[in-house]
Amino acid sequence: MRRAEEVLPPDVFAYFAAGAGAERTLARQEQAWDDVLLRPRVLQDVSTTSPATQVLGQPVASPVLVAPTAAHRLAHPDGEVGVARAAKTAGSLLVLSMRASTRLEEVAAEAGPFWQQLYVLQDRGVTDEIARRAVDAGAKALVVTVDTPRVARKRAGFPAALPRTGIVEALDHRDVADPRLMQAADVGPRDLERLARAAGLPVVAKGVLTAEAARDCVAAGASAVIVSTHGGRQLDGVVPAPLALPEVADAVGADAEVYVDGGVRTGSHVLKALALGARAVLVGRPVIWALAADGSDGVRRLLDDLTSDVEESLALAGCPSCSDVGPDLVRR
Amino acid sequence: MRRAEEVLPPDVFAYFAAGAGAERTLARQEQAWDDVLLRPRVLQDVSTTSPATQVLGQPVASPVLVAPTAAHRLAHPDGEVGVARAAKTAGSLLVLSMRASTRLEEVAAEAGPFWQQLYVLQDRGVTDEIARRAVDAGAKALVVTVDTPRVARKRAGFPAALPRTGIVEALDHRDVADPRLMQAADVGPRDLERLARAAGLPVVAKGVLTAEAARDCVAAGASAVIVSTHGGRQLDGVVPAPLALPEVADAVGADAEVYVDGGVRTGSHVLKALALGARAVLVGRPVIWALAADGSDGVRRLLDDLTSDVEESLALAGCPSCSDVGPDLVRR
Amino acid sequence: MRRAEEVLPPDVFAYFAAGAGAERTLARQEQAWDDVLLRPRVLQDVSTTSPATQVLGQPVASPVLVAPTAAHRLAHPDGEVGVARAAKTAGSLLVLSMRASTRLEEVAAEAGPFWQQLYVLQDRGVTDEIARRAVDAGAKALVVTVDTPRVARKRAGFPAALPRTGIVEALDHRDVADPRLMQAADVGPRDLERLARAAGLPVVAKGVLTAEAARDCVAAGASAVIVSTHGGRQLDGVVPAPLALPEVADAVGADAEVYVDGGVRTGSHVLKALALGARAVLVGRPVIWALAADGSDGVRRLLDDLTSDVEESLALAGCPSCSDVGPDLVRR
Amino acid sequence: MRRAEEVLPPDVFAYFAAGAGAERTLARQEQAWDDVLLRPRVLQDVSTTSPATQVLGQPVASPVLVAPTAAHRLAHPDGEVGVARAAKTAGSLLVLSMRASTRLEEVAAEAGPFWQQLYVLQDRGVTDEIARRAVDAGAKALVVTVDTPRVARKRAGFPAALPRTGIVEALDHRDVADPRLMQAADVGPRDLERLARAAGLPVVAKGVLTAEAARDCVAAGASAVIVSTHGGRQLDGVVPAPLALPEVADAVGADAEVYVDGGVRTGSHVLKALALGARAVLVGRPVIWALAADGSDGVRRLLDDLTSDVEESLALAGCPSCSDVGPDLVRR
Ligand SMILES: Cc1cc2nc3c(=O)[nH]c(=O)nc-3n(C[C@H](O)[C@H](O)[C@H](O)COP(=O)(O)O)c2cc1C
Ligand SMILES: Cc1cc2nc3c(=O)[nH]c(=O)nc-3n(C[C@H](O)[C@H](O)[C@H](O)COP(=O)(O)O)c2cc1C
Ligand SMILES: Cc1cc2nc3c(=O)[nH]c(=O)nc-3n(C[C@H](O)[C@H](O)[C@H](O)COP(=O)(O)O)c2cc1C
Ligand SMILES: Cc1cc2nc3c(=O)[nH]c(=O)nc-3n(C[C@H](O)[C@H](O)[C@H](O)COP(=O)(O)O)c2cc1C
Secondary structure (H helix, E strand, O other): OHHHHHHOOHHHHHHHHOOEOOOHHHHHHHHHHHOOOEOOOOOOOOOOOEOOEEEOOEEEOOOEEEOOOOOHHHHOOOHHHHHHHHHHHHOOOEEEOOOOOOOHHHHHHHOOOEEEEEOOEOOHHHHHHHHHHHHHHOOOOEEEEOOOOOOOOEOOOOOOHHHHHHHHHHOOOOOOOOHHHOEOOOOOHHHHHHHHHHHOOOEEEEEEOOHHHHHHHHHOOOOEEEEOOHHHOOOOOEOOHHHHHHHHHHHHOOOOEEEEEOOOOOHHHHHHHHHOOOOEEEEOHHHHHHHHHHHHHHHHHHHHHHHHHHHHHHHHOOOOEHHHOOHHHEOO | OHHHHHHOOHHHHHHHHOOEOOOHHHHHHHHHHHOOOEOOOOOOOOOOOEOOEEEOOEEEOOOEEEOOOOOHHHHOOOHHHHHHHHHHHHOOOEEEOOOOOOOHHHHHHHOOOEEEEEOOEOOHHHHHHHHHHHHHHOOOOEEEEOOOOOOOOEOOOOOOHHHHHHHHHHOOOOOOOOHHHOEOOOOOHHHHHHHHHHHOOOEEEEEEOOHHHHHHHHHOOOOEEEEOOHHHOOOOOEOOHHHHHHHHHHHHOOOOEEEEEOOOOOHHHHHHHHHOOOOEEEEOHHHHHHHHHHHHHHHHHHHHHHHHHHHHHHHHOOOOEHHHOOHHHEOO | OHHHHHHOOHHHHHHHHOOEOOOHHHHHHHHHHHOOOEOOOOOOOOOOOEOOEEEOOEEEOOOEEEOOOOOHHHHOOOHHHHHHHHHHHHOOOEEEOOOOOOOHHHHHHHOOOEEEEEOOEOOHHHHHHHHHHHHHHOOOOEEEEOOOOOOOOEOOOOOOHHHHHHHHHHOOOOOOOOHHHOEOOOOOHHHHHHHHHHHOOOEEEEEEOOHHHHHHHHHOOOOEEEEOOHHHOOOOOEOOHHHHHHHHHHHHOOOOEEEEEOOOOOHHHHHHHHHOOOOEEEEOHHHHHHHHHHHHHHHHHHHHHHHHHHHHHHHHOOOOEHHHOOHHHEOO | OHHHHHHOOHHHHHHHHOOEOOOHHHHHHHHHHHOOOEOOOOOOOOOOOEOOEEEOOEEEOOOEEEOOOOOHHHHOOOHHHHHHHHHHHHOOOEEEOOOOOOOHHHHHHHOOOEEEEEOOEOOHHHHHHHHHHHHHHOOOOEEEEOOOOOOOOEOOOOOOHHHHHHHHHHOOOOOOOOHHHOEOOOOOHHHHHHHHHHHOOOEEEEEEOOHHHHHHHHHOOOOEEEEOOHHHOOOOOEOOHHHHHHHHHHHHOOOOEEEEEOOOOOHHHHHHHHHOOOOEEEEOHHHHHHHHHHHHHHHHHHHHHHHHHHHHHHHHOOOOEHHHOOHHHEOO
8 A cells, every 4th residue: 555655646546545424434444353353273174275265156266356446547557457367367256346447348358257346327228238248248247336326425536537538438438427327326126136137147235234234135136245335435434344244144144145345454354254254355445556556466466465364364263264164263 | 623723813712622621521522423333224215315304393404503602703703693694595503602792683683593592591580581582583492501500611711801791792781790691500490491481482401411311301391402511511521422312312202302412523423313313413613613714604615515414424324314314224 | 740740850750650560550540530421410409519528427628538648748848737738728638648758746736637547567566556646646537558468569669768767757766677667468357457446436448449358348347448549559450440439339338438549630530439439539649749839839729629620510410519429420 | 672672683573573464463462461450359468478389280489481482592692591591590480492492402401390382293203203302301291382283474484594494403303494394284182182192291282262272172181271372473363362261261271271371461460360260371572582681681580570570469469379369350
C-alpha cells in the first residue's frame, strides 16, 4: 500500500483507498479480524497439507479469491488483463468487476476460471446483455452485488472523466451520462431469479451482513453469498464482516456456500474466516496495491504469498486441508 | 468545527465547545454512536426513498431537528434569525433556546415550524410569560429542559457581559443579575403539567437518560422526551445517549415520542438512533459551527447535507422511509 | 499536579507520584471511575442540597475525606499541620498517616476531627503506644491499614535520609534503622481486635478489595472498611477500586460503613462511589499536589472545590443529599 | 530490552525480538497478563513467605523457569553455559533448547537441574539420539514442543549462516542443509509415547492453547503441559496464554502439571498465572535481553529479581507460599 501511494496520482490513490461516510467501517475492518482468536490443534499429521479448495465446484489453489474492483487500468497499464493472468497463474479465481476498464471479452481471453460481477442496472436490458456476454465469454458464475442500490458518497469518487468513459466503453456503451447505466435502486429477488435462469449459471449474492439478508438471497436462488461491507464503501457503520459471518453461516450454510471479504490480509485471517463458517475469502485493495506497485507480476506474487500463508496457517493449526477447519478453531 | 475555531474569538469558541466537569461525557459522545453496529437489509426497493417524517404531527424533511442552543449572535451576526431561516428552507424544525440572543418574536417572524425551549426559571411568572409569548408567536410545542436544575460549571462560561445582557433583553427583562431569571432547582412534575395546560401545546421533556426519568415526565403530561446529556454540558460521567435510548424507548415508546441528541453527526448515526427507538434526532454544535463559518447559508447547507446523508443511509440500509427502520437494523 | 511537579525536587515528586511494580494499577485508577456510567434523576426538588454526611457518626461537610499519606513536610513546610488546618476549615476529616513527618500531638492540636492511621508494626508495643497517644490526642477512630504486610517496591522510595528521620522522630523513636518500626508481616484479626478494645474507638480497616477480605475485617471488629489499592502503591495488577466496591458493599454494607479511595478526582467520581455502595471517599495525591503548590491554603481550596463539585453533582443527579443516592444511579 | 537493542547487531536483535506473521499475538501478550485482575487477601500471616515450589518434583527457588530459546551465543559469548550457571545460582530450572548453540553435554556440565527441550525432527533417529544424550547428561525431563510442525515465517530468521552451523554442530551433526534435521510435520501422540518410554523421564508437552490439545498430550503420556504461543512466534492470531490457561487447567489439571509462558514479566503476572491454574511460568526473551546486556551475571540478576518480585507479590496477596494461591485470587 505504501508503494502504491507513492506511484499513484493522489486522486487515484484516494479513489481506491476511500471508504464511505466517516470511514468507520473501513477503519475497523482489519482490527475486527485481528480480534478473532484462534485455537490451534496439535499432534496432527500435517506433512502433506494443501490450501486448495473448491468454490461452486471450481478447484482453486487456495481459498483466497480476487474481489471485483473497478478500473484496474487506473492503477497500472496491465489493468484487468494483468490481474486475470496473475490470478490464473496463481490458481486463484477472478471475480471480474462490471466496472472494469477493459472489455470483459478481452479479460476472459486471458483469464483462468472467472466469475462475472454484475450490478443490476436501471436498464435491465443492458444488465442482461452483459450477463449474456459473460456467459459467452466463459464465466462460471454471476456475482450479483446486492449492497449497492446506489453508490455511496465517498471523500473521493472516480478521479477523472477518463476512467468512467473507459468503464462505459468496456460495457460497449458510449453514453457516459446515461443514468440507465447506473445501479438500480430496486434490485430485488426477481433480478436474482431472472439472471440465474437466463444465464444458466449459479448466482452469488455479494454484500450480505445479516441472516435475514442471506436467507432472502438464497430464497431468490443464490447458490452462494458473500458476507461483505463492500470494503467499507457502502453503508458506513455496519457490523464488521467477521461479526456478521457466523449468523450468516448458521442461517444459510446448509443450503449455500458462504464467502467473506473486507480487511482480510493474512493467512491467519483466512483461517479465522474458515472457522467462522466461510468457504473462501476475497481480497480487494491488496490486489490493487500490488497491481499499482508491480503490475501483473505483483499481483501474482501477492496471491502466491497469500496461498503460502494460508498453507502455513493450516499446518500450524494442525489442519491438513481447508475442510479440516471447524468452529472449534476459534474462541467464541 | 475547524473553520469555526478559526473565525471565533477563543473565549466564544470555548463557550460553545465546552463540556461540563472533566468533559468525559463530551469526549465519548460521537464514539458511542460509532460503536453501534448497523445490520442493513438488501433486495428492498429503494427507488423512491424519503427521509421525511413527522414529529408531534409536524412534517419535517428529515428526522434531523435543530437543537436549542444559546446565544447564536455570539457565533455570527445572522444569529437565531439566520438559523431559523435556514431551518425553514431546509424543511427542518427549529427548537428555539430560551437563552437565545434574539427576541423570540423576531425569530418566530422568520421561522418555519418551531418549538420553544424553556427552562423553568425561579420566577415561574416570567417562565409562564415566555411560554405565553411563544404560543402567541406560533410555537408548536414547548420543550422543557429537565436536566438543568442549575447550570453545570464548565471550563468556559458565557464569554462576556454582552451576551448575557443580550439574553436577558431577549426575555424582555433588563436585570442581568436577577437570580429569579436563573434556572429553578425545583422544577417538578407540576411545572410540566402547568405549562402544558396553560399553553395548550404538547410538552417535550428534554434531558432524560433513564426509563424512570422518562416515565416521570410522561406521567407529568409530556408528549415526547428527548434522550440527552445536554451535549455533555450538565452532569459529567453519565450514560451516553445511544446506551440510554433503548431503555427509554422501551419504557415510554408506546405513550410518547422519543428523540435523542448528543454527538449525532452523520446519516449513519441518525439511522442508528431510529433503530434504537428514536423518532428524530437533534443537532447542537454542528449548527453553531456552520453558523460561525458561513452564517445562515452554512446552516442551510449543513441541514441539507444531513438530510441527504440520512436519505442515502436509509436507501443503503434498504429502508424506503424512516418508518421502515426497526430494531433489527442494529446489532444488540 | 503539574504545578507540584514544577515546585518539588524530582525525587520528592517521584516518591509521591510513584506506584508499585509496573504501575498498571496506578495507570488505570482514574479511568476505572470514568468507566462507571451515571443514570441521573430528573424532576426532583434540589433547591436545598447538601453534600454533608456522617462517617462513623462524625458530621463532615462532604463525603470527601483526606487520605492518610506520608511525609507532608517533604511537600511543603506547612506539612501535616497545614493539611490539618485546611481539612478543619473545609469541614473535612483528616486521616493522619502514621508515617507523618510531624508528631501527631502537634497535628492534633490544630486539627478538626481526625482519625489516626496505623500500620501494625513489628513492635506491637510501639504500635499500641501510638494508638494510645492518638486516643489521648483526640482521634475519633483508628484506621488500620491491612494491605501492607510490607511496603511494596517502587521506582522511587523515600527520597533522602531526612524524611525517614523525620518520620521516626514523629513516632518519638530515634533509631532509623530499627526493623521493629517497620510494618508487621503478620498483622491479623487479633491486631484489629486488640487495637479496638484498647483504644475504645472504632477501627476502620483500610485496604480491602474483596468480599472475603472485608468480611474478615468486620468479623475482627472493624466498624468500617476502606476499599483501596493504596493508590496503586502495594500489589500491582489488582482490581480497581470501583470494580471491587460493589462486592464489598454487598458483603459487609449492612454491618459496617464502606469507604473507597484511589483515583477519585471529581464530584462525578464521588457520586459514582456513593451509588456503588460507599459512604465516603478519600483523596490522597490531590492533597499532596495542592499542598506542594500552595501550602495549607491550596489544600483548603482543593477540599472546598471538591465539596462544591459533589454538591453540584448531587443536584444535577436529582439528589438533595448523599443519602438519596442509590444503586439505580449507576448503570450495571 | 533497550540495552540489548543497543549492544546486539540489528539482525540478531530482530531475530530474538520477532514474532510470526503480523505479530498480533506478540503485540498483545503482556497486555493480556495486565488485563487479569488480582483479588488480594488480607490479615494473613506472611512473616515467612517463600516463592519456592516444585516442578515435576524438582524443587526450584521460584515458579519462574528459563524457557528454551535458541542460539544464546548469538546474544553473548557466555551463551547457554552462562545461562545455565545463572539458572543454577538463582535456583531456577533451565529448559535447554534443542536449537542451542552449545553442545548439550557442555551445558549440562555447568547446569543445575535442567530439562531438555526437543523438537521431533524428521529424522526420528537423530531425535531419539539427542534425547538419549540428554538423559545421559542428566536432564530431569524432556520438553517436547508440539506447536512447531514447521517453523513459522517471521520478519527475521536466523541472522547468518554462522548460528545455524553452530546449532547443527551442537547436535553433533555437520550438514547444515539436511532437511532431516528440521522439525517433523507429523509429530504425533506416538512420538510423545516413544520418547517418554525410551528416556524413562517425564515428558512435558510445550505449546498447547486448548483443552483438547492438552487432553491429547496427556493421553499420549505427557506429565505436564506448557500453555504457550511460542512467544508469538508460531501461529499468529491465537488466543493469548492467560485466556487459554483456565480451560487447560480445568481439562488436565487433575492429571498433569500445567505451566505457562509468553509475556510473563513481573511477579504480579506470575501470581496471576498461578491463580489461573499454572504451577510455574517460563520466561524467554527477558533472559536473552539480560544475557545480551550483561552475560551470565545479567541473567542471574534477572532471575533473582523475578524471584524477589514473586515473593513480594505472594506476601502482598496474603499468600505465604505458591500453594496458597487459589482461583479466588483473580477476578473472573
Ligand atoms: C476501489 C474499489 C472498487 C470496488 N469495486 C467494486 C465493484 O465494482 N463491484 C463490487 O461488487 N465490489 C466492488 N468493490 C468491493 C470489493 O469487491 C470488496 O468487497 C472489498 O474491496 C473487500 O475489502 P478489501 O478491499 O478490504 O479487501 C470495490 C472495492 C474497492 C476498494
Ligand atoms: C453552546 C450550547 C448551548 C446550549 N444551550 C442549550 C439551551 O439553551 N437549552 C437546552 O435545552 N439545551 C442547550 N444545549 C444543549 C443542546 O440542546 C443539545 O442537547 C446538545 O448540544 C446536543 O449535543 P451536540 O452539541 O453534540 O449535538 C446547548 C448546547 C450547547 C453546545
Ligand atoms: C505518597 C503516598 C503516601 C501514602 N502513605 C500512606 C500511609 O502512610 N498510610 C496509608 O494507609 N496509606 C498511604 N497511602 C495511600 C493513601 O492513603 C490512599 O489510599 C491513596 O493515596 C488513594 O489514592 P489517590 O492518591 O489516587 O487519591 C499513601 C499514598 C501516597 C500517594
Ligand atoms: C528467540 C527465541 C527462540 C526460541 N526458541 C525456542 C526453541 O528452540 N524451542 C522452543 O520450544 N521454544 C522456543 N522459543 C519459545 C520460548 O520457549 C517461549 O515459549 C517464549 O519465548 C515465551 O515468551 P516470552 O519470550 O514472551 O517470554 C523461542 C523463543 C524465542 C523468543
